[in-house]
Amino acid sequence: MSTYANELRATAQAMVAPGKGILAMDESNGTCNKRFAALGIPTTEERRRTYRELILTTPGLSEAISGAILYDETIRQSTQSGVPFTQVMKDAGILIGIKVDTGAKDLAGCPNEKVTEGLDGLRDRIAEYYQMGARFAKWRAVITIGDDIPSLTCLEANAHGLARYAALCQEGGLVPIVEPEVLITGDHSLETSYAVTDQTLQAVFHQLRLQQVALDQMILKPSMVISGADCATQASVEQVAEMTIRCLRSNVPAMVPGIAFLSGGQSNEKASAHLNRMNADYGDQCPWRVTFSYARAIQQTALNHWAGDDSKIGAAQQLLYRRAKLNSAASMGQYKPEMEQEPIRV
Ligand code: 13P
Numbered sequence: 001m002s003t004y005a006n007e008l009r010a011t012a013q014a015m016v017a018p019g020k021g022i023l024a025m026d027e028s029n030g031t032c033n034k035r036f037a038a039l040g041i042p043t044t045e046e047r048r049r050t051y052r053e054l055i056l057t058t059p060g061l062s063e064a065i066s067g068a069i070l071y072d073e074t075i076r077q078s079t080q081s082g083v084p085f086t087q088v089m090k091d092a093g094i095l096i097g098i099k100v101d102t103g104a105k106d107l108a109g110c111p112n113e114k115v116t117e118g119l120d121g122l123r124d125r126i127a128e129y130y131q132m133g134a135r136f137a138k139w140r141a142v143i144t145i146g147d148d149i150p151s152l153t154c155l156e157a158n159a160h161g162l163a164r165y166a167a168l169c170q171e172g173g174l175v176p177i178v179e180p181e182v183l184i185t186g187d188h189s190l191e192t193s194y195a196v197t198d199q200t201l202q203a204v205f206h207q208l209r210l211q212q213v214a215l216d217q218m219i220l221k222p223s224m225v226i227s228g229a230d231c232a233t234q235a236s237v238e239q240v241a242e243m244t245i246r247c248l249r250s251n252v253p254a255m256v257p258g259i260a261f262l263s264g265g266q267s268n269e270k271a272s273a274h275l276n277r278m279n280a281d282y283g284d285q286c287p288w289r290v291t292f293s294y295a296r297a298i299q300q301t302a303l304n305h306w307a308g309d310d311s312k313i314g315a316a317q318q319l320l321y322r323r324a325k326l327n328s329a330a331s332m333g334q335y336k337p338e339m340e341q342e343p344i345r346v
Pocket of ligand 1: 264
């Protein structure tokens with residue numbers, strides 16, 4: 001058992017406290033630059049720093065956000081006035097999270113499939129991040145649906161990596177967010193999404209047990225069971241909620257404190273509506289908290305508005321706050337589409 005067991009349990013509970021979710025802002029420099037370039041924002045360290053300061057200094061953010069996941073560059077940065085971001089977060093009561101994987105790379109022998117890397121030197125990096133104030137971590141595995149894929153090779157390699165990462169995190173005092181993402185990309189049906197998500201979660205929980213990961217000291221970050229983006233028939237919000245909860249209930253032990261979904265390219269409104277339906281219709285059947293750990297579905301509107309123009313920081317922060325609050329409502333089953341039209345202010 002980890003010497004940090006009690007602390008890890010308390011952190012995991014705090015991450016999924018009622019009405020709270022997690023803000024993913026751990027885009028690698030490559031991904032962040034791609035999003036900046038699409039809006040004509042210079043892809044410099046200073047612009048990335050300014051954008052991350054915009055997010056972390058959003059007034060009222062902690063009303064909806066329990067913790068934020070940072071990238072290695074970001075955890076070392078400070079506000080323009082010289083306050084370390086880690087201090088800003090501590091002062092706001094927002095837990096510090098850190099992405100520790102080093103990315104999804106081509107999986108040898110398996111065309112069109114990826115395996116996530118980052119185990120080399122991970123124990124030492126975890127120790128450094130803990131010293132810097134981090135209390136949880138993230139590792140994202142990517143599963144692609146296509147002709148004859150995912151392969152068993154891909155599912156097992158990714159599940160093994162997630163479990164080895166999670167065990168190292170718990171040894172070093174960080175709550176692992178275990179993120180197996182089944183991509184929305186493709187023309188697959190809702191039923192195929194269910195089958196692949198089911199197989200993925202089976203592999204992940206088998207490996208977590210093999211690696212002796214304490215299930216009450218982790219958070220699962222799955223994708224929803226959803227129609228492929230190019231599927232001609234798009235499942236309804238009710239169907240997504242029903243199939244997702246069914247898949248999770250048959251795979252995720254009750255001991256896991258919380259499930260925090262990624263948004264995976266869903267629209268803002270769909271990401272909120274799906275999460276809301278799960279909580280409104282099935283909340284009383286779920287042994288774990290069901291909430292969000294969104295990046296794009298919280299950030300994108302604010303990023304589009306700011307677009308590198310610092311005179312728009314205040315307005316962009318209000319847009320960010322708004323999406324965080326709407327998803328907080330959804331995590332309690334209290335979101336309504338009409339709320340999209342209502343003013344929301346701090
Ligand atoms: P999205 O919500 O944009 O899918 O990102 C979540 C995340 O952290 C992916 O690893």
